[in-house]
Amino acid sequence: MMAALQQFWQEWQLLTSLELVAMLLALAYLLLAMRHSLWCWPAALISTLIYTYVMWQHQLYSETLLQLYYAAMAVYGLLHWQQLQRQLQQPEKVKPVIEWGLKQHLGWIGLAAGSGLVLGYYMANYTQADFAWLDAQTTTFSILTTLLVVRKVLSNWLYWVVIDAVCIYVYFQKGLYFTTGLFVLYTFLAVIGYLAWRSHYRQQQPTSEQALQPV
Numbered sequence: 001m002m003a004a005l006q007q008f009w010q011e012w013q014l015l016t017s018l019e020l021v022a023m024l025l026a027l028a029y030l031l032l033a034m035r036h037s038l039w040c041w042p043a044a045l046i047s048t049l050i051y052t053y054v055m056w057q058h059q060l061y062s063e064t065l066l067q068l069y070y071a072a073m074a075v076y077g078l079l080h081w082q083q084l085q086r087q088l089q090q091p092e093k094v095k096p097v098i099e100w101g102l103k104q105h106l107g108w109i110g111l112a113a114g115s116g117l118v119l120g121y122y123m124a125n126y127t128q129a130d131f132a133w134l135d136a137q138t139t140t141f142s143i144l145t146t147l148l149v150v151r152k153v154l155s156n157w158l159y160w161v162v163i164d165a166v167c168i169y170v171y172f173q174k175g176l177y178f179t180t181g182l183f184v185l186y187t188f189l190a191v192i193g194y195l196a197w198r199s200h201y202r203q204q205q206p207t208s209e210q211a212l213q214p215v
Helices: 002-034 040-057 061-087 102-126 132-151 156-173 177-203
Strands: none
Touching: 002 040, 002 177, 040 061, 061 102, 061 132, 102 132, 132 156, 156 177
């Protein structure tokens, strides 16, 4: 009995320590990204790889898949930002912030929600995943919203506010308290990010054609 308790304690300490390291690296990514430093992407890559293991151990399998996706996006982000750096001397090639119309957003939400239902059904019926349906929805919405970030769609920040708020509940219920605190911070930063991008968006040419142009 004592041996089992000791093993449990050691495993819990390991997971908690890894979660803390992953959280600190995620914060480093955020701060470095705000300063447009390419080092944000290596920090993001290491953080997501650690989180992949942590989420798997907590049986959040959809979240595990999401972390692998984030790892791939960290590699892509590094390459893409290097390309953007080379374009800084040609600002006309740097993509401006855009916004979608209601129809595009509704279609996007329908795609994400529908994909989440498919993933949730699989996780609920063929795995032992916790929060199978809810975790699947946050996963699919996060994947698609990351694409909105790449395309520089203004409302991506509003999607993140909702996604992060739901993740706070899931992580708290799973005892991932460091990650819960991180996502509380992310939620507030998403609001700040939206306001900053909206200010930039309004400084661009204000014609309605540009305001609602498709990506």
